Amino acid sequence: MTESDVLAAVLDRVDHDLDASLDRLFALLRIQSVSTDPAYASYCREAADHVAADLRSLGFDTSVRATDGHPVVVGKSGKNGQNGDANGKAPRVLFYGHYDVQPVDPLDLWRTPPFEPRIETLDGGRKIIVARGACDDKGQAMTFVEACRAFKAVTGRLPLDITMLIEGEEECGSKNLFGFVRDNAAELRRDLALVCDTGMWDAQTPSITTSLRGLVYEEVRLSCADRDLHSGLFGGAARNPIHVLADVLSAMHKPDGSVAIPGFYEGVHELPPDIKADLAGLQLTPEKFLGPIGLKIPAGEQGRMLIEQVSTRPTAEVNGIIGGYTGEGAKTVIPGKAMAKVSFRLVGAQDPEKIRKNFREFVQARLPEDCHVEFGNFTSAPAFDVAFDNPALTKARAALAEEWGKKAVTVGAGGSIPIVGDFKTVLGMDTLMVGFALDDDRVHSPNEKYDLKCFHKGIRSWARILAALAS
Amino acid sequence: MTESDVLAAVLDRVDHDLDASLDRLFALLRIQSVSTDPAYASYCREAADHVAADLRSLGFDTSVRATDGHPVVVGKSGKNGQNGDANGKAPRVLFYGHYDVQPVDPLDLWRTPPFEPRIETLDGGRKIIVARGACDDKGQAMTFVEACRAFKAVTGRLPLDITMLIEGEEECGSKNLFGFVRDNAAELRRDLALVCDTGMWDAQTPSITTSLRGLVYEEVRLSCADRDLHSGLFGGAARNPIHVLADVLSAMHKPDGSVAIPGFYEGVHELPPDIKADLAGLQLTPEKFLGPIGLKIPAGEQGRMLIEQVSTRPTAEVNGIIGGYTGEGAKTVIPGKAMAKVSFRLVGAQDPEKIRKNFREFVQARLPEDCHVEFGNFTSAPAFDVAFDNPALTKARAALAEEWGKKAVTVGAGGSIPIVGDFKTVLGMDTLMVGFALDDDRVHSPNEKYDLKCFHKGIRSWARILAALAS
Numbered sequence: 001m002t003e004s005d006v007l008a009a010v011l012d013r014v015d016h017d018l019d020a021s022l023d024r025l026f027a028l029l030r031i032q033s034v035s036t037d038p039a040y041a042s043y044c045r046e047a048a049d050h051v052a053a054d055l056r057s058l059g060f061d062t063s064v065r066a067t068d069g070h071p072v073v074v075g076k077s078g079k080n081g082q083n084g085d086a087n088g089k090a091p092r093v094l095f096y097g098h099y100d101v102q103p104v105d106p107l108d109l110w111r112t113p114p115f116e117p118r119i120e121t122l123d124g125g126r127k128i129i130v131a132r133g134a135c136d137d138k139g140q141a142m143t144f145v146e147a148c149r150a151f152k153a154v155t156g157r158l159p160l161d162i163t164m165l166i167e168g169e170e171e172c173g174s175k176n177l178f179g180f181v182r183d184n185a186a187e188l189r190r191d192l193a194l195v196c197d198t199g200m201w202d203a204q205t206p207s208i209t210t211s212l213r214g215l216v217y218e219e220v221r222l223s224c225a226d227r228d229l230h231s232g233l234f235g236g237a238a239r240n241p242i243h244v245l246a247d248v249l250s251a252m253h254k255p256d257g258s259v260a261i262p263g264f265y266e267g268v269h270e271l272p273p274d275i276k277a278d279l280a281g282l283q284l285t286p287e288k289f290l291g292p293i294g295l296k297i298p299a300g301e302q303g304r305m306l307i308e309q310v311s312t313r314p315t316a317e318v319n320g321i322i323g324g325y326t327g328e329g330a331k332t333v334i335p336g337k338a339m340a341k342v343s344f345r346l347v348g349a350q351d352p353e354k355i356r357k358n359f360r361e362f363v364q365a366r367l368p369e370d371c372h373v374e375f376g377n378f379t380s381a382p383a384f385d386v387a388f389d390n391p392a393l394t395k396a397r398a399a400l401a402e403e404w405g406k407k408a409v410t411v412g413a414g415g416s417i418p419i420v421g422d423f424k425t426v427l428g429m430d431t432l433m434v435g436f437a438l439d440d441d442r443v444h445s446p447n448e449k450y451d452l453k454c455f456h457k458g459i460r461s462w463a464r465i466l467a468a469l470a471s
Numbered sequence: 472m473t474e475s476d477v478l479a480a481v482l483d484r485v486d487h488d489l490d491a492s493l494d495r496l497f498a499l500l501r502i503q504s505v506s507t508d509p510a511y512a513s514y515c516r517e518a519a520d521h522v523a524a525d526l527r528s529l530g531f532d533t534s535v536r537a538t539d540g541h542p543v544v545v546g547k548s549g550k551n552g553q554n555g556d557a558n559g560k561a562p563r564v565l566f567y568g569h570y571d572v573q574p575v576d577p578l579d580l581w582r583t584p585p586f587e588p589r590i591e592t593l594d595g596g597r598k599i600i601v602a603r604g605a606c607d608d609k610g611q612a613m614t615f616v617e618a619c620r621a622f623k624a625v626t627g628r629l630p631l632d633i634t635m636l637i638e639g640e641e642e643c644g645s646k647n648l649f650g651f652v653r654d655n656a657a658e659l660r661r662d663l664a665l666v667c668d669t670g671m672w673d674a675q676t677p678s679i680t681t682s683l684r685g686l687v688y689e690e691v692r693l694s695c696a697d698r699d700l701h702s703g704l705f706g707g708a709a710r711n712p713i714h715v716l717a718d719v720l721s722a723m724h725k726p727d728g729s730v731a732i733p734g735f736y737e738g739v740h741e742l743p744p745d746i747k748a749d750l751a752g753l754q755l756t757p758e759k760f761l762g763p764i765g766l767k768i769p770a771g772e773q774g775r776m777l778i779e780q781v782s783t784r785p786t787a788e789v790n791g792i793i794g795g796y797t798g799e800g801a802k803t804v805i806p807g808k809a810m811a812k813v814s815f816r817l818v819g820a821q822d823p824e825k826i827r828k829n830f831r832e833f834v835q836a837r838l839p840e841d842c843h844v845e846f847g848n849f850t851s852a853p854a855f856d857v858a859f860d861n862p863a864l865t866k867a868r869a870a871l872a873e874e875w876g877k878k879a880v881t882v883g884a885g886g887s888i889p890i891v892g893d894f895k896t897v898l899g900m901d902t903l904m905v906g907f908a909l910d911d912d913r914v915h916s917p918n919e920k921y922d923l924k925c926f927h928k929g930i931r932s933w934a935r936i937l938a939a940l941a942s
Contacts (some may be wrong), residue, residue, distance in 0.1 A: 012767040207818060213703065224663040226765035231788050232684065232886020235816050237761065237772040242789040242811075243724065250721035253714065290708065293839045294697035309707035317702050319804050320795035325812060330688040330849035332814055332886075333790050340713075343803055345706050370766045378801035415803075416705020430502035444649040 005251045006155060007467045013150040014459045021146045021459065022119075022129070028099070028138050029117040029131040035070055035100035036172045041232065043047055044070040047099040051166050055143065055156045058152050060164060065184075065373035067176035070100060070168030076187070077162045091191035091392060092161040094429065095143030096419065098170035098197070101133035102444045106430035109446035119452065127452035135430040135450035136443040140196040140435055143458030150463055159470040163190055167238070170197075182421055183264070187425045188458050192456055192469075195420065196462070198435035200454070201409050203280060206400040206461065209433035210393060211312065211385035211412035214346030214418060216355050217319075219376030220363060223337045228324075239370040241321045241338035248366045249340060252316050257301045259316045259344075261362045267349030272388055279307050279408050299361065305383075313413030315345040345414065381421050385412070386430045392469060396432055401459060478938045484621040491932065492617045493590075493600070493923075495525070498608050498826070499570070500602040506541055506571035507643045515541040515639045518570040521639050522637050525616065531622050531635060538647035541571060541639030547658070548633045561941045562863060563632040563663035565900065567890065568612030569641035569668070572604035574916045578704065580917035590923065598923040605913040606921035611667040612637065614929030621934055630794050630941040634661055639663060641668075645890055660898045663863050663940075666891065667905040667933070669906035672880050677871040677932065680885035680904035681864060682783065682856035683891060685817030687826050688790075690847030691716070691834060694808045695731030700796075702803040710841040712809035713794045719837045720811060721919060725789050728772045728786045730815075732833045739785055740818030743859055750778050786816040794887050814850075816885065823851035852892050857901045858881070862938060867903055870935035874928060905936065 001009070014021075033047035035038040048064050048071045057060045060075030084220050104114040113117060117131035129139060151159045167177050181188055182303055201207040201399060222241040229238050254260045271279070284307040287300055300309035309315075323338030325331035360375055367373060388410070400408035412431075420431045436458035442448045473479070485492075504518035505511040519535050519542045526533045531546030575585040583589060588602035592724070600610060622630045636659060638648050652659055672678040693712040725731045755778040757769055771780035777797050779785075794809030796802035815826055831846055838844060857864050859881070871879035885902075891902045907929035913919045 099861035149932055213706075215703075215803070229764060230814065230886060231786075231790060231814060232686075234764070234781065234885070235684075235788050235885060236784055236786040237769045237777055238764065239768070239770040240788055242792050243720065244787070246717045246720035246792075249714065249717035265774065285798045290841075293700060293705070293709065295695065295709055297710070299710040299839070299841065300707045307709055309489065310705065313707055315707040315807055316704075317706050317711055319702060319802060320715065320797045320806070321713050321717075321809070322793050322797040324789065326791045326793040326810070330812065330814070332686070332688070332788075334788055335791070338792070339797070341800070341801065345703065368762075368770070369768045370616060370770065413703070414706060415701060425724070459566060470562075 003467065003471055004020075007338070009154045010150045010310065010463045010467070011460055013154050014146065014456070014463055017150065017153070017258075018456055020170045021071060022455070024146070025129070025139060025455070026117045028142065029133055030115055032060070032115050033100050033133075033168065034103050035169050039097055040159070041070065042432040044100060048073050048168055051099050055164055056104045058148055059158065063163075065180070067180055070158045072168065072177065072180055072328070073099070073164065073166040074184075074187070075164035077158045077160075079161055083380055090160055092163070094163045094165055094188055094190040095144055095470065096165045096193060097144065097193045098137045098167045100168040100171050101136070101138065102131050102171050103347045104446070106446065107129060111447055114446075114448075123458075128449040129455060130447060130449045130454055132448055134448050135437050135441040136448065137170065137197050139455055140198065140269070140458070143436060143455060144194070144196050146459040146464035147210065147466060151466065153252045159466045161190070163188065177419055178422055181419070181426055185427055190429060191431045193420070193423045193431035193434045194394070195431055196435050196458070198413070198433045199437035200435070201411065203451070204404065204437055205406050206395065206404045206408040208396060208400070208410050209382065209413050210388070210406055210410040211347065212382045212417055213311070213412065214350065214383035214421075215276070215343060215344040216346065216352045216380045217341070217357075217378040218356065218359060219337045219339065219341050219378065220248070220374065221337065221374045223332070223369055223372050225336045227336050229334040229336070238334050240334050241371060242335065245323065245338045245340055245366060245372050248363050249321075249342070250320055250364060252362070256303070257299065259314065259342060259360050261316070261355075263354065263358045264314065266354070268349060269348045271308075271312060275388055278407070279411075280305060281440060282409060283309060299363055312347055314347050314350055317343055319343050340467075346383045347412070348383055348385065356380065371437045372396055381418065384421050384424050386432065390430060392430070392432060395468035396434060396465045399468040400434070400461055403461045403464050434461065434462065436461070474938065474942055478935065479737040480625045481934045481938070482931055484789060485617065485626050485927070485934060488617075488621065488624070489927055491622055492613070493926070495617070496613045496806040496926070497588045497598070497846070499613065500604055503586050503588055504571050504639065504641050505573055505574050505753070512541065514581070514710075515571060519639055521546050521754060522570050529616070529619055530629065535863075536651070538626070538651055543639065543648065544570070544635065544637040544657070546635035548629045548631075550632055561631055563634070563635055564940065565634045565659055565661040565664045565894070566615055567636045567664060567666045568615065569608045569638050570612070571639040571642050572607070572609065573642050575917070576601050577917065582918055585917075585919075591920075599920040600923055601920045602928060603919055605919050606908050607914040607919065608641065608668050610921040611906055611908065611929070612928055614664070614926060615667050615933045617930040618933035618937060620928070622937065630662070630937045634659065648890055649893060652890070652897055655868070656898055661900060664894045664900045664902035666902055666904045667906050667929070669884070669904045670908035670910065671906070672882065673877065674829055674909055675877040676877050677875045679864065679867060679879055679881050680884050681859070681881040682854065683825060684785070684817065684878045684883065684885055684931070685783070685821065685824045685852045685854035686814060687817065687851045688814040688829075688849040689827065689830060690810065690812050690814070690849065691719070691843045692808065692810045692847065694843050695841055696805070696807045697806050700748060700805040700807070702805045705805055706712075709805050709806050712842060713806065715838060715842050716792065716794065716809045716811055719834050720789055720813070722837060723833070727774070728770065730785065732787070732826075732829050734825065735785065735830045737825070738822060741820045742779075742783060746859055746881060749775060750882070753880060754776060778882075781885045783818055785818050785821060788814055788816075790814050817854045818883070819854055819856065821854060823853055827851065852889065855892050855895050858902065861901060863901070863903060866939040867905060867936045871932055873933045873937050905932070907932070
């Protein structure tokens with residue numbers, strides 16, 4: 001068979017096996033693997049065992065690995081399992097997903113029990129899978145597993161050297177996964193990571209998340225007088241740390257919305273024109289994005305598209321501020337101290353430690369005499385991005401376009417997914433984040449759903465991507 | 472006897488009667504009239520009765536008047552009591568003081584029991600009266616009462632038409648006095664009020680407090696998005712109310728420390744040159760005033776003396792601010808709301824309601840779209856000041872200068888004494904605040920004291936002032 005014959009057969013198999021795929025997904029959805037609540041620990045273990053057994057049936061060398069929390073499932077196809085590697089260049093991939101789900105409360109808002117999955121047909125014939133985890137992440141992860149299964153059924157093997165990493169604590173912060181990845185770096189270090197935990201741009205447009213913004217988080221504690229003062233006695237002479245803080249925070253942005261901290265934009269690159277044109281084509285309007293939260297006007301850098309402001313541009317935000325009297329009524333105090341929490345979302349090659357240093361100098365330079373600052377340092381993570389000319393990305397985009405009949409967009413996610421950062425920094429791998437969630441999937445909320453079409457075409461999409469990567 | 476013969480005889484009487492004056496003060500100091508603690512209510516009643524009996528012995532028509540709290544003592548000399556009024560122009564005066572005292576805790580820091588008054592001789596021979604209330608306000612109020620007694624002893628009458636108003640809730644906010652003054656305006660409305668509850672400039676320099684700053688207190692509540700947002704998702708596009716608040720508060724002052732709100736300085740008058748020279752002569756240094764609270768540099772209007780900044784110039788202060796996440800650690804939130812409390816100290820003829828209106832317009836003008844403000848209005852009181860050419864002030868300054876051998880300074884107090892504002896607004900009277908407290912009197916603290924010299928010369932000072940007002 002030629003490569004394209006193989007793919008055609010695999011896709012055909014996916015289509016014909018869809019009911020069985022759904023049965024397998026439903027079996028997983030029935031397991032109440034809520035990770036945050038210790039009462040559900042045995043269900044989490046059951047879900048891990050269930051996933052492990054399934055992977056084993058596909059030929060993965062699978063183990064359920066203990067952690068200080070819920071276990072991690074690792075499955076390795078190894079070289080032997082793969083469908084040959086014609087030119088010896090196919091990447092070895094690590095697929096990451098999670099078998100745990102969010103709690104279900106408030107339970108009374110569910111129209112049917114959350115762990116009794118069902119297919120519902122909406123007006124117009126649209127079919128949806130309804131259950132906790134239908135999308136996040138059981139449904140999404142199973143699109144990848146089912147694609148593997150179809151390959152195995154058609155060719156007797158997996159198309160690539162694939163390592164599966166399915167954890168059980170994503171919904172409570174992946175706190176044991178970071179150490180696990182570090183401790184098992186040798187076996188988890190592959191050429192490329194794949195994640196299915198993100199969304200489509202819209203129901204017609206596939207999307208690959210190619211960047212995640214980094215983060216620097218600082219606490220700024222100002223102190224002036226060594227005690228709180230009466231504003232009648234001292235007002236007009238004593239330095240007020242809230243005033244100083246307001247001055248500093250106000251100076252942090254220029255009138256055009258850009259960040260005024262020296263050197264802040266070092267390492268921030270302009271998008272390639274074609275990518276920028278793609279983003280413009282998405283027409284992310286303020287009505288669509290800000291309307292639902294009661295806002296109208298993008299508040300970021302002027303001259304930047306809204307979609308750039310939230311994904312490919314860096315930001316400075318004050319996340320919290322407190323000082324003086326904040327209770328009911330009036331108290332005429334000049335406080336001795338005031339505090340703010342300030343964070344920066346980073347992109348491109350911005351250096352977190354340089355940003356931190358420049359910010360601290362920026363604050364120091366604005367302190368009058370009689371005002372002392374202490375800084376608290378919480379988090380720092382560089383931005384993550386896949387080069388736009390990464391060959392795997394190019395192949396995956398083409399594969400998605402073929403499946404959906406529409407160009408696949410590459411988008412940046414505004415927030416961080418820390419484990420993806422670790423894949424880069426600890427394991428030296430890029431990650432392609434391909435997912436089929438829709439905005440209305442009610443992830444983390446009652447009546448979570450996953451479109452049947454997303455599940456079906458998700459499997460087909462992965463089949464195409466795996467074939468493309470193998471070729 | 473000529474007027475000066477009378478005064479000489481009265482002063483002589485004061486000197487010879489000092490031991491008896493002290494005995495009478497000690498008797499009052501022994502009464503545990505702590506007003507904040509309901510357990511001491513009977514002592515407060517006892518103190519009121521004690522004061523009333525003493526006033527009655529001087530010929531005052533005295534009553535102990537019930538309130539919802541501790542009683543108020545009112546004593547009226549009436550025209551009959553007074554020592555003639557040669558030119559018919561002597562002012563009728565209202566003397567205000569309070570018989571209640573602060574709680575004594577922490578009791579273990581007192582070197583001797585707080586309600587067992589005693590004379591202590593310090594190194595160098597300086598004698599002090601030690602007890603709770605020795606200064607505030609039993610000792611101070613008794614300087615006036617003893618001056619009246621000396622007149623009565625020498626001339627058989629009081630030198631003026633005097634009404635006494637001695638309350639028992641000053642240390643817990645005078646909350647029943649405001650209504651009492653309003654309800655009894657007719658009998659309390661005199662030509663001039665006298666208060667003995669303030670301090671000397673220093674141990675050598677007598678002082679009259681001729682102005683109190685007014686107050687406008689506002690709460691500014693900003694809201695942007697209708698909920699708290701994740702800064703990864705929305706950072707860069709959603710308006711952050713803390714940023715808006717910082718911008719507004721930062722714009723409130725100019726770089727020279729003056730207040731930037733339009734019209735803010737309307738009604739603020741320059742001091743007469745001689746008064747300004749007097750203030751300059753006081754040499755209030757940053758070391759002296761700011762040093763004890765850990766500061767060095769006056770933070771107010773540049774080009775103004777420190778003493779002006781804290782007493783005769785208006786201010787704008789942020790008394791509190793809060794928004795977003797202020798707990799331990801990091802949370803990447805863009806809050807929907809942020810709040811600040813802002814107050815203004817007013818002087819001269821500044822109009823509180825105009826200031827409030829101008830401030831609100833100042834805030835409104837700085838709000839970007841997508842940011843909504845609500846204001847909360849707490850307090851407003853105009854500034855109080857006695858005209859520098861007020862004849863009673865001139866007489867009192869001269870009398871103090873004669874007693875102390877040093878020019879009496881007129882100072883402004885930075886804070887408000889609300890009842891003095893009411894004397895002006897409700898009763899239409901100016902108030903002369905003359906007191907003999909020293910900075911080291913430990914008022915409100917353990918081991919409160921009053922210098923014997925301050926008590927003695929305080930009585931003599933009032934004798935001279937009363938004589939001067941009567942002439």
